[in-house]
Every structure is written in C-alpha cells, then in structure tokens.
Amino acid sequence: MDSKTRIYSLDYLRGLMASSIMIFHFCTWQIGEFSSSHILGKLGIYGVSIFYILSGLTLYKVYYKKFNAPTLAIDVKHFFIKRVFRIIPLLSLVSIITFFAGKHHDIERLLLNITGLFGFIAPEKYVAVGAWSIGNELVFYAFFPIVIILLKRHIKLFFLFCALMMVLSLIFSAYLLNPASPLGEPNQWKLYVNPFNQFYLFLSGIIIGYLIDQSKFAFLKTLETRTQSFLIIIVVFILVVIPVSGGEIMLVTGYNRIIFSILSILLSGLFYVYRGSFGSLINGFLKLTGDISYSIYLLHPLCFFFLQRLLKINSMWIIPVSIILTYISSYLIYRFFESVFVKLGNRLCSKQTDKQLI
Structure with missing residues (x-):
C-alpha cells in the first residue's frame, strides 16, 4: 500500500498488538501466567486474532x-511473489536461529518451517x-485470490463461504476444543492452531473493508473524530472489564469465543475508519511499531532468551531491557533485512510486468 492510500490507523493498531503480545510473553515468562480475566491474558490470545x-x-x-479480469493471472502471480518475499525470509531466519539455539535435530521440521509448508501440512510443528x-x-x-474473485463476481458464494468458515470455527470452539483441558495440552493446541479455526477472522477483515467501502456502512468514515474515539474507548473498555473465569481455554471456547471475536472485529473496523491524531510523537512511534510489527512478533522471544540464557539476566529488569532490545533489533532487521527482500519482490514483479508489455 503506497503512502497515498495507506491507512496509518491500521499500522497503529498493528503496532499496538505486536507490542501487547511481546509484553504478554515477557511478563508470562518472567512472572507467571495471567488469568483469562487479565487484560494481558486477553491480548495474548486476541492480539493475534486482530492480526488476522x-x-x-x-x-x-x-x-x-x-x-481485474484482463490482468488477473499476472496480478495473482505478483500477489504470491510479494507475499513470499515479505514473509518467508524472516520466518526462515528466525526458524533457523531458534532451531540451532534449541539444539533440535528434526531437519524435516526445519525444512517445513523455512519453506512455510508447515502451515499446510502440520500447523503445530512450528x-x-x-x-x-x-x-x-x-x-x-x-x-485469498479465490476469495476476492468470489467477492467481485459471485458475492452470494463469497458470503456463503464466509458463513461456512464461521460455522466451522464454532464447531472448533463448541465441540472440538475441551474447556475442561488446558489450551496448552498438545491435542488441544493442535486443534486451536488449525488454520480453519482462525480463517473466519481473516475473512472478517475482508468483509469489514467491503462493507465500509462498498455499502451504506461508508457513513462510519464521516463520523466526527470524537465519536470514533468514543466508540473505540467503549469497545476497549468492554474488552478489558468483561469477566472471564478459568484458564486461557475459556477465552477461545463457548460464548466467549463469539464475544471476543466480535469485539476484535469491531475494534479493527473502528481503527479502519479512524482519522484522528494522537500527536506527532505518538503517531510517529505507533507508525514505526506498525512498520516493524512482523519483526517484533518473531524476534521478541529471541531477544528475551538471549538476555536470560546468555547474559544470565533473571531479575525484573529483563522485561524493560528485552523490550528495548526488541525494538532496536526489530528496526534494524526491518531496515536491512525485511525491506531488502520486499524491494526485491517488488522489483521482480516490475520486471515481469515490463516483459508483458514488450
């Protein structure tokens, strides 16, 4: 998305969620697990949902x-090229470092990770x-290309597909996942990380964009900033105070799965239409964290365990030091590693487009 069409409020939310997940992990690893009613416990689960x-x-x-129809094949090809160059290089790098730092020996598992194929074959083998x-x-x-083509050409089939994916997720949360067993139990976790348990969230993002851009919901963009801000505060307040008892599993099963999913979707939609400002300094920081959010997400565990295991830092100071180290290393990786591959993917697509025009 270029600077003219970029929606910076989405970057802000993405950066906030990446930072929240980072803090959740650091506090969990150093202090202990949070209850499902704690805001960090909720963000630890639904921060990822908002990413989707x-x-x-x-x-x-x-x-x-x-x-579009005349260039559809080329557009789809370029989509996959850009996604591969955006996602795979950093995923491969972090997977290799984690693999050898942990002294693993399953080379097949490593290969599945550096190619990204584990998501299709065995999502739990990350x-x-x-x-x-x-x-x-x-x-x-x-x-994604199939979904967008359905949306453009067969909208009823698109919404039918979305409905089926939502029903499938309800089957996971209501029948397959057991609320009496911890979410971290291997069989439970294997079910939870199944992409078809999460697909409805990704589709919800597409629906938000379509309904706001192409339908009567466009009026949300014209609301006064103070009204948009008030609605965001209300949604966040409900997310924080809504009571939940039990472990993490209670956040992703039963009615709680529906309630927190709706709140996550509403929050994302409100940030999509939000055009307010938090001040130049805060805006700059939030935009930066949004830009480097992928690096923050994948690098923060490495930063924490580097400080803990190699430098033997085990006091509460490890949390703020890990946060600072994560932000610095994420910026450097984004600037000198991620961006290099993103530009390479864009350049490759540009060259292929030029050849088509000759």
Missing part, C-alpha cells in the same frame, strides 16, 4: 481493485515461538 483481521482488511484494500500464526497466514494467502 488486519491482514484480511489490508489485503482487501490493496488487491480488490487490482484483481519452530519459532508464535510462528504457528504465520503458518496460518500462509494458508489464508493461498485462498
């Missing part, structure tokens, strides 16, 4: 108009902490 929603929304915004969600994203990307 934002991913669907952002890709809709970029590609809905680009996927190597880097949190990489299961990246595997899910890769599965969503595989369906």
Whole structure:
C-alpha cells in the first residue's frame, strides 16, 4: 500500500498488538501466567486474532481493485511473489536461529518451517515461538485470490463461504476444543492452531473493508473524530472489564469465543475508519511499531532468551531491557533485512510486468 492510500490507523493498531503480545510473553515468562480475566491474558490470545483481521482488511484494500479480469493471472502471480518475499525470509531466519539455539535435530521440521509448508501440512510443528500464526497466514494467502474473485463476481458464494468458515470455527470452539483441558495440552493446541479455526477472522477483515467501502456502512468514515474515539474507548473498555473465569481455554471456547471475536472485529473496523491524531510523537512511534510489527512478533522471544540464557539476566529488569532490545533489533532487521527482500519482490514483479508489455 503506497503512502497515498495507506491507512496509518491500521499500522497503529498493528503496532499496538505486536507490542501487547511481546509484553504478554515477557511478563508470562518472567512472572507467571495471567488469568483469562487479565487484560494481558486477553491480548495474548486476541492480539493475534486482530492480526488476522488486519491482514484480511489490508489485503482487501490493496488487491480488490487490482484483481481485474484482463490482468488477473499476472496480478495473482505478483500477489504470491510479494507475499513470499515479505514473509518467508524472516520466518526462515528466525526458524533457523531458534532451531540451532534449541539444539533440535528434526531437519524435516526445519525444512517445513523455512519453506512455510508447515502451515499446510502440520500447523503445530512450528519452530519459532508464535510462528504457528504465520503458518496460518500462509494458508489464508493461498485462498485469498479465490476469495476476492468470489467477492467481485459471485458475492452470494463469497458470503456463503464466509458463513461456512464461521460455522466451522464454532464447531472448533463448541465441540472440538475441551474447556475442561488446558489450551496448552498438545491435542488441544493442535486443534486451536488449525488454520480453519482462525480463517473466519481473516475473512472478517475482508468483509469489514467491503462493507465500509462498498455499502451504506461508508457513513462510519464521516463520523466526527470524537465519536470514533468514543466508540473505540467503549469497545476497549468492554474488552478489558468483561469477566472471564478459568484458564486461557475459556477465552477461545463457548460464548466467549463469539464475544471476543466480535469485539476484535469491531475494534479493527473502528481503527479502519479512524482519522484522528494522537500527536506527532505518538503517531510517529505507533507508525514505526506498525512498520516493524512482523519483526517484533518473531524476534521478541529471541531477544528475551538471549538476555536470560546468555547474559544470565533473571531479575525484573529483563522485561524493560528485552523490550528495548526488541525494538532496536526489530528496526534494524526491518531496515536491512525485511525491506531488502520486499524491494526485491517488488522489483521482480516490475520486471515481469515490463516483459508483458514488450
């Protein structure tokens, strides 16, 4: 998304969620697990859910108009090229570091991770902490062109497909996942990280973009900033105070799954239409964290365990030091590693387009 069409409020939310997940992990590893009623406990689960929603929304915004009939094959090809160059290099790098730092020996598992194929074959066999969600994203990307084509040409089939994916998720949360067992139990976790348990969130992002851009919901963009801000505060307040008892499993089963999913979707939609400002300094920081959010998400475990295991830092100071180290290393990786591959993918697509025009 270029600077003219970029929606910076989505970057802000993406950066906030990446930072929230980072803080959740650091506090959990150093202090202990949080209850499902604690705000960090909720963000530890639904921060990732919001990532999925934002991913669907952002890709809709970029590609809905680009996927046109005369150049559809080229556009789809370029979509996959750009996604591979955006996702795989950093995923591979972090997976390799984690693999050898942990002294693993399953080379097949490493190969599945550096190619991203684990998301399609065995989503639970991720190597880097949190990489299961990246595997899910890769599965969503595989369906994305089909989903957008349905939306453009067969809208009833699109919404039918979305409804089926939502019903499938309800089956996971109501029948397959057991609220009496911890979410971290292997069989439970294997079910939870299944991409078809999360797909409805990605599709929800596409629906948000479509309904607000193409229908009567466009009025949300014209609301006064103070009204938009008030609605965001209300949604966040409900998310924080709504009571939940039990472990993490209670956040992703039963009615709680429905309630927190709706709140996540509403929050993402409100940030999509939000045009307010938090001040130049805060805006700059939030934009930066949004830009480097992928690096923050994958690098923060490495930063923490580097300080803990190699430098033997085990006091509470490890949390703020890890946060600072994560931000610095994420910026450097984004600037000198991620951006290099993103530009390479864009350049490759440009060259192929030029050849088509000759």
